[in-house]
Amino acid sequence: xxxxxxxxxxxxxxxxxxxxxxxxxxxxxxxxxxxxxxxxxxxxxxxxxxxxxxxxxxxxxxxxxxxxxxxxxxxxxxxxxxxxxxxxxxxxxxxxxxxxxxxxxxxxxxxxxxxxxxxxxxxxxxxxxxxxxxxxxxxxxxxxxxxxxxxxxxxxxxxxxxxxxxxxxxxxxxxxxxxxxxxxxxxxxx
Amino acid sequence: xxxxxxxxxxxxxxxxxxxxxxxxxxxxxxxxxxxxxxxxxxxxxxxxxxxxxxxxxxxxxxxxxxxxxxxxxxxxxxxxxxxxxxxxxxxxxxxxxxxxxxxxxxxxxxxxxxxxxxxxxxxxxxxxxxxxxxxxxxxxxxxxxxxxxxxxxxxxxxxxxxxxxxxxxxxxxxxxxxxxxxxxxxxxxx
Amino acid sequence: xxxxxxxxxxxxxxxxxxxxxxxxxxxxxxxxxxxxxxxxxxxxxxxxxxxxxxxxxxxxxxxxxxxxxxxxxxxxxxxxxxxxxxxxxxxxxxxxxxxxxxxxxxxxxxxxxxxxxxxxxxxxxxxxxxxxxxxxxxxxxxxxxxxxxxxxxxxxxxxxxxxxxxxxxxxxxxxxxxxxxxxxxxxxxx
Amino acid sequence: xxxxxxxxxxxxxxxxxxxxxxxxxxxxxxxxxxxxxxxxxxxxxxxxxxxxxxxxxxxxxxxxxxxxxxxxxxxxxxxxxxxxxxxxxxxxxxxxxxxxxxxxxxxxxxxxxxxxxxxxxxxxxxxxxxxxxxxxxxxxxxxxxxxxxxxxxxxxxxxxxxxxxxxxxxxxxxxxxxxxxxxxxxxxxx
DNA sequence: AATGAATGAGCGTTCATTCAT
DNA sequence: CATGAATGAACGCTCATTCAT
Numbered sequence: 075x076x077x078x079x080x081x082x083x084x085x086x087x088x089x090x091x092x093x094x095x096x097x098x099x100x101x102x103x104x105x106x107x108x109x110x111x112x113x114x115x116x117x118x119x120x121x122x123x124x125x126x127x128x129x130x131x132x133x134x135x136x137x138x139x140x141x142x143x144x145x146x147x148x149x150x151x152x153x154x155x156x157x158x159x160x161x162x163x164x165x166x167x168x169x170x171x172x173x174x175x176x177x178x179x180x181x182x183x184x185x186x187x188x189x190x191x192x193x194x195x196x197x198x199x200x201x202x203x204x205x206x207x208x209x210x211x212x213x214x215x216x217x218x219x220x221x222x223x224x225x226x227x228x229x230x231x232x233x234x235x236x237x238x239x240x241x242x243x244x245x246x247x248x249x250x251x252x253x254x255x256x257x258x259x260x261x262x263x264x
Numbered sequence: 265x266x267x268x269x270x271x272x273x274x275x276x277x278x279x280x281x282x283x284x285x286x287x288x289x290x291x292x293x294x295x296x297x298x299x300x301x302x303x304x305x306x307x308x309x310x311x312x313x314x315x316x317x318x319x320x321x322x323x324x325x326x327x328x329x330x331x332x333x334x335x336x337x338x339x340x341x342x343x344x345x346x347x348x349x350x351x352x353x354x355x356x357x358x359x360x361x362x363x364x365x366x367x368x369x370x371x372x373x374x375x376x377x378x379x380x381x382x383x384x385x386x387x388x389x390x391x392x393x394x395x396x397x398x399x400x401x402x403x404x405x406x407x408x409x410x411x412x413x414x415x416x417x418x419x420x421x422x423x424x425x426x427x428x429x430x431x432x433x434x435x436x437x438x439x440x441x442x443x444x445x446x447x448x449x450x451x452x453x454x
Numbered sequence: 455x456x457x458x459x460x461x462x463x464x465x466x467x468x469x470x471x472x473x474x475x476x477x478x479x480x481x482x483x484x485x486x487x488x489x490x491x492x493x494x495x496x497x498x499x500x501x502x503x504x505x506x507x508x509x510x511x512x513x514x515x516x517x518x519x520x521x522x523x524x525x526x527x528x529x530x531x532x533x534x535x536x537x538x539x540x541x542x543x544x545x546x547x548x549x550x551x552x553x554x555x556x557x558x559x560x561x562x563x564x565x566x567x568x569x570x571x572x573x574x575x576x577x578x579x580x581x582x583x584x585x586x587x588x589x590x591x592x593x594x595x596x597x598x599x600x601x602x603x604x605x606x607x608x609x610x611x612x613x614x615x616x617x618x619x620x621x622x623x624x625x626x627x628x629x630x631x632x633x634x635x636x637x638x639x640x641x642x643x644x
Numbered sequence: 645x646x647x648x649x650x651x652x653x654x655x656x657x658x659x660x661x662x663x664x665x666x667x668x669x670x671x672x673x674x675x676x677x678x679x680x681x682x683x684x685x686x687x688x689x690x691x692x693x694x695x696x697x698x699x700x701x702x703x704x705x706x707x708x709x710x711x712x713x714x715x716x717x718x719x720x721x722x723x724x725x726x727x728x729x730x731x732x733x734x735x736x737x738x739x740x741x742x743x744x745x746x747x748x749x750x751x752x753x754x755x756x757x758x759x760x761x762x763x764x765x766x767x768x769x770x771x772x773x774x775x776x777x778x779x780x781x782x783x784x785x786x787x788x789x790x791x792x793x794x795x796x797x798x799x800x801x802x803x804x805x806x807x808x809x810x811x812x813x814x815x816x817x818x819x820x821x822x823x824x825x826x827x828x829x830x831x832x833x834x
Numbered sequence: 835a836a837t838g839a840a841t842g843a844g845c846g847t848t849c850a851t852t853c854a855t
Numbered sequence: 856c857a858t859g860a861a862t863g864a865a866c867g868c869t870c871a872t873t874c875a876t
Contacts, residue, residue, distance in 0.1 A: 236426025
């Protein structure tokens, strides 16, 4: 990795941590450069604007998440266990010291409606996640019809999102457990 | 209602509309006073700070919501229908022209973690809503034990929150339908 | 004059002096507020942008100029003397300690071509000056036909502008004398 | 021409075009290197500072102008025609697509008074032009005394400068025609 | 009770220039 | 001889809040 990429990535990492911890609008460029130990103009030679940093942050976070949840689910035995794993994944996720909810949900509350770039980015991130869930359903529920797979996938996605958000809001793990309970009922009941 | 209260409420209404539409940090005091047609110092004679306005906005919104959803559920026949109504309520809610998701979720992303006042307010709002759901379950599912009532109530609350957030994020009603589907399965399956 | 207008005018005066002495792009907002002894936000409550200050400066300068040159020419006996006075006016003007050429010419070099507002302002200022010269010619040369008045007016304007600019560029009064000489030849030769 | 000079001249050409079109302060070093296709440090190995580029630009422009106007005037028959040619030269000059007035006048508005180097350069450019005009007068008006030659030369210079500036400011050719008219009157009237 | 002019701290961004390679 | 990543200082501008009236 060359010098430029290293600096660039250091900036993204710093910005990610700060944005995720404090929120996009509450973190100024000055805090980012101070934490990164770089000059302001250096930051702006790597990113055209603060908004571009936000996009990079959303990318970084989502790629890491997808990688981790894929690994987590793969480690479970195939079948219902892999579907339940999607929600179980949230338990260690929630327990991380720096857990602060969903970056997409939090970011979308911080940018104006007109900001198409950011909102498109967030939607495509969520779309990628839904695609992952759908494929997981297809792999583990091959016996279901396409429409039923789609429906189950949507339900699983919804339970994931609700559990993620509420565990953050309540500062407690019970929403994750509740989601898991609902899913298990669903899977066994049919 | 005296003059003071009238002015005060006009400010709250204006601020509520603007905060909900654009977001707390993206609306400045100037926009609020301009829209309200009052002087800056008048605003500060009614509210000590912008934060106090935020608290009033969260209060206003939640009181209205609780009133509406209570009325909506009461209009349904007792039993499962009233529980399902909690989620069905979201359909006209989502279809409102100015629908912009959950004010609590959006606001919590905009204030720093240290802001105890706002975060406490939001939690107590959500707590009140959970209490409403719990009481609705208790009324309509008297045959269940307390623990089962609590559990069902949590599930219903979770489905409500997930559907609300996701219908906003996706800009579509399907998450509401999916939630309703999940609930119906649950109610019938047992 | 109320408080607001006083502050406003103090800002314009300060900005005018600084812009005229150093140039628009070389003077920062910070220098203007420091010299004015006001806060930055105060300036921005009176002027939306630095560009608006530039427009006010161009206005201020031109109004003063027109007032002064009108008074100067009126003080001369009617006839050729009033026309020659247009150029003679430049002598004390040039000798002013803070003389720094034509603010319009200098400003137009400092704003991008796309800046329609400023360029329109400058053109309309110059147009007003040409109108003044034309009316002076009409008053003092009523025997000439309209077309000849127009032509003479253009020539006088051109000599004025050339003398003003070159006396500044050369740092000497000879261009003014040369212009006066040319005009006198012209007036006597016919 | 060796490699170094080639690069150097490419930079000057690019900078000249950009400075003349947009203005010295409105063009950044980055635009120059991007347009030139060279690296930033390469530019700084050829020119100590942006100011040195400005000096080279003023040089380049003036040398080209003197060469062109000399050729233009030489092409006319000797006598008054060559003097009038000085002003007639402005017509095709004005009509050039990239015409943007006098680089000296525009540049002097962009550098601080203290900048002796640039101001000296501009004055010496203008002095060289005045010398050219004087020699043209001496060649074509040998019958005049030295003082009268000097005076006529100054008048011609003034008309040239006024016409150049005003044709730019007004975006019209009439100031050139007016100048020519004044000059012809002058030459014929005596 | 209500005003609106004034504030200080901070914002995101750009600049000409330098230095290690 | 040429590079491009990095810099510190300054830019124009906005914010929530206060104070004299």
